[in-house]
Amino acid sequence: MFPLSPLKACLLSSAFLLATTTFPGAVVHANAGSHDDNPQPDLAQEPISNFLPQQGQDEIIGITTADDHSNCRCTPSDTCWPSPSDWSLFDQTVKGRLIATVPLAAVCYPDNDLYDSAKCAQLREDWHLTATHYRDSASVMNQFFARGPDGSGCNAFVDSSSASSEFGPVEVDIEVEAAAPLSEKGKNKNRAKARCSLGANVVYSVNASSPTDFVHTMAFAHQNNIRLVIRNTGHDYLGKSTGFGALALWTHHMKDIEFLDFDNTHDAEQHGSVAYKGKAARLGAGVQVSDAFAAAKAQGLVLHGGNCKSVGVVGGYTQGGGHSVLSSAFGLGADQVLEWEVVIPPSPGTAHPEPRLVTATPFNEHEDLYWALSGGGGGTFGAVVSVTVKAVEDFETAGATLMFSAAGLEDRKTFLKGVQAWLEALPEIVDLGAGAIWFLLKDVLAVSPVMAPRVKARELEEAFKPVLEKLDGLGIPYASSFTDFPSFHDAVAAMVAQLNVTDANMGGRLIPRSSVTEKEGAEKLTDALDAIISADGIVSGISVNIERGQKLSKAYPNSVNPLLESAIHIGVFGFPYNHLDFAANIEAQEKITNVFGAALEKLTPGGGAYLNEGDPHQPDWQTTFYGENYERLLVIKNKYDPEGLLYALTAVGSEQWVEKEDGRLCRA
Numbered sequence: 125m126f127p128l129s130p131l132k133a134c135l136l137s138s139a140f141l142l143a144t145t146t147f148p149g150a151v152v153h154a155n156a157g158s159h160d161d162n163p164q165p166d167l168a169q170e171p172i173s174n175f176l177p178q179q180g181q182d183e184i185i186g187i188t189t190a191d192d193h194s195n196c197r198c199t200p201s202d203t204c205w206p207s208p209s210d211w212s213l214f215d216q217t218v219k220g221r222l223i224a225t226v227p228l229a230a231v232c233y234p235d236n237d238l239y240d241s242a243k244c245a246q247l248r249e250d251w252h253l254t255a256t257h258y259r260d261s262a263s264v265m266n267q268f269f270a271r272g273p274d275g276s277g278c279n280a281f282v283d284s285s286s287a288s289s290e291f292g293p294v295e296v297d298i299e300v301e302a303a304a305p306l307s308e309k310g311k312n313k314n315r316a317k318a319r320c321s322l323g324a325n326v327v328y329s330v331n332a333s334s335p336t337d338f339v340h341t342m343a344f345a346h347q348n349n350i351r352l353v354i355r356n357t358g359h360d361y362l363g364k365s366t367g368f369g370a371l372a373l374w375t376h377h378m379k380d381i382e383f384l385d386f387d388n389t390h391d392a393e394q395h396g397s398v399a400y401k402g403k404a405a406r407l408g409a410g411v412q413v414s415d416a417f418a419a420a421k422a423q424g425l426v427l428h429g430g431n432c433k434s435v436g437v438v439g440g441y442t443q444g445g446g447h448s449v450l451s452s453a454f455g456l457g458a459d460q461v462l463e464w465e466v467v468i469p470p471s472p473g474t475a476h477p478e479p480r481l482v483t484a485t486p487f488n489e490h491e492d493l494y495w496a497l498s499g500g501g502g503g504t505f506g507a508v509v510s511v512t513v514k515a516v517e518d519f520e521t522a523g524a525t526l527m528f529s530a531a532g533l534e535d536r537k538t539f540l541k542g543v544q545a546w547l548e549a550l551p552e553i554v555d556l557g558a559g560a561i562w563f564l565l566k567d568v569l570a571v572s573p574v575m576a577p578r579v580k581a582r583e584l585e586e587a588f589k590p591v592l593e594k595l596d597g598l599g600i601p602y603a604s605s606f607t608d609f610p611s612f613h614d615a616v617a618a619m620v621a622q623l624n625v626t627d628a629n630m631g632g633r634l635i636p637r638s639s640v641t642e643k644e645g646a647e648k649l650t651d652a653l654d655a656i657i658s659a660d661g662i663v664s665g666i667s668v669n670i671e672r673g674q675k676l677s678k679a680y681p682n683s684v685n686p687l688l689e690s691a692i693h694i695g696v697f698g699f700p701y702n703h704l705d706f707a708a709n710i711e712a713q714e715k716i717t718n719v720f721g722a723a724l725e726k727l728t729p730g731g732g733a734y735l736n737e738g739d740p741h742q743p744d745w746q747t748t749f750y751g752e753n754y755e756r757l758l759v760i761k762n763k764y765d766p767e768g769l770l771y772a773l774t775a776v777g778s779e780q781w782v783e784k785e786d787g788r789l790c791r792a
């Protein structure tokens with residue numbers, strides 16, 4: 125058998141790790157692991173009144189300019205930025221739910237009242253936990269996008285003894301009035317200047333609890349020409365849930381889950397369409413995978429959700445497509461959607477000059493919005509209040525794992541032949557209905573979890589036979605396991621641990637089936653992947669047969685990129701994020717786009733990438749992320765958000781805007 129402990133050490137010492145991976149039977153933990161309930165730094169957000177800036181708003185960011193910004197969203201340094209009393213009134217409108225951002229890392233900067241070396245140490249320790257960020261109203265997991273103009277920001281890993289060295293020529297200060305209720309405004313003289321800035325973190329967030337909060341927030345952003353972002357968990361790899369000078373609509377606490385006996389037979393018949401009559405669940409905007417799974421389990425049901433338990437189901441995941449180990453059996457998250465409840469932006473000059481709540485189904489007057497929201501990307505068409513999705517009865521699930529390494533092999537080429545054998549085996553495995561998540565490091569291939577709904581472990585093992593036989597033939601030792609679980613939830617409990625923050629500069633590519641079935645296809649793909657891992661990158665992703673799953677389960681047309689649907693592997697690759705050397709990240713990203721990404725593109729011409737797991741600098745992102753759907757998506761975007769209130773990097777319509785060097789978002 126394969127010696128596991130050296131592997132474990134190898135994985136643990138890897139510069140960055142994407143997952144905590146559980147291998148039943150052949151247990152290997154790919155990293156130290158985490159759980160959402162781990163102790164958090166005591167950094168609960170204070171209500172707006174406690175942190176309301178008391179002086180000129182320009183001091184928040186520290187940039188003032190007399191340039192003409194009439195085509196830009198207002199920022200705190202502009203005269204068009206709402207006054208403190210405007211914010212205060214808005215706070216009353218949203219019933220005290222407005223939160224002024226205090227960057228988590230403020231505790232790491234000695235020259236401010238919040239400095240606390242113990243809290244800073246704890247924050248650093250907890251930084252890799254997704255809960256550190258999704259419980260906060262502003263922090264995003266990809267810190268590349270939290271950095272503001274001229275390197276402004278607030279970095280938990282800064283050397284506290286020289287904290288100010290992090291900042292460029294811009295004087296960056298936050299005015300913090302500690303624990304002063306609004307009624308005491310101005311009375312508290314105990315104020316201190318912090319040497320960290322908001323950077324590109326949102327300035328304020330509304331801790332939304334209802335559609336009314338959505339409407340008020342959208343209306344306020346629109347009336348005041350402020351950049352608006354929708355923030356759920358802050359997981360987005362492309363920084364779509366933050367923005368310089370922005371107001372965030374924060375949905376995290378909208379956790380309602382309701383199970384329904386759904387029946388749209390009447391509407392479907394009228395439209396000559398397939399009806400869905402069965403179990404369903406209505407999920408509030410803040411429901412995360414762990415919430416959805418726990419609630420479904422209690423009902424003996426299964427809901428679609430990704431491999432990371434802290435990702436939000438309703439936000440970027442389902443709206444962006446949403447793959448999972450269930451995708452070969454049931455299609456994508458977006459394929460499960462029955463209807464969306466969504467607040468859409470105002471359309472001035474029409475009958476709807478204010479934001480309003482609508483329901484979008486495959487059959488009603490917002491059928492186009494239903495289509496766009498189901499796959500066309502989060503933060504683009506409206507702010508989703510809830511989604512109703514299909515639920516299925518829980519099912520027996522087969523699980524599998526496989527791991528091998530180059531350790532002990534005479535020749536690294538042999539290891540790569542093993543990788544190639546794995547790629548060649550994928551069609552048989554995914555055609556059985558399995559979804560397989562795997563990680564490839566320089567000397568290790570770790571496949572886990574593989575799950576196959578309504579399949580027996582012996583059938584799954586049979587599908588693995590070709591790769592196992594090849595590994596035997598190559599003399600590569602491996603660890604594998606094949607397990608029957610009585611239910612999907614048992615499989616999840618045994619095989620899926622909470623993932624950590626992906627501290628990486630990332631790129632992605634959809635690998636078409638032909639890349640592993642055509643002659644020499646898998647060999648060429650192995651070479652391209654080897655180029656990445658040889659440069660100390662990591663390759664990961666999920667192998668699936670989405671079209672198989674959709675045939676069995678997809679009822680209504682949606683805007684998921686057809687290239688995603690036909691891919692056999694939704695690939696990501698990346699290099700560690702460097703918290704202290706920003707230039708190193710730029711260098712890594714340059715390589716991702718122009719070297720490794722370009723090589724994968726050459727190998728898969730006309731191919732695409734998954735919009736949620738792609739390169740933020742992807743050239744020709746419209747076609748790559750959205751495929752043939754882009755044109756129609758843009759028409760729908762312009763119809764429902766004619767003034768472009770919702771902007772996110774690489775989101776539909778975002779080419780109409782440009783982020784300037786000073787951080788401003790301006791019309792292109």
Ligand SMILES: Cc1cc2nc3c(=O)[nH]c(=O)nc-3n(C[C@H](O)[C@H](O)[C@H](O)COP(=O)(O)OP(=O)(O)OC[C@H]3O[C@@H](n4cnc5c(N)ncnc54)[C@H](O)[C@@H]3O)c2cc1C
Binds near residue numbers: 509
């Ligand atoms: C560790 C990790 C594991 C992952 N695993 C998977 C996986 O298994 N399968 C998969 O498909 N993807 C996976 N992803 C990608 C994930 O789907 C995206 O990062 C997704 O954008 C996260 O959505 P969120 O709402 O949780 O995050 P956020 O960063 O809060 O939001 C993401 C986007 O959705 C928008 N949004 C959020 N809520 C709403 C709303 N209510 N209405 C409208 N727009 C909204 C935001 O504006 C933003 O544009 C993973 C990501 C990470 C970091």
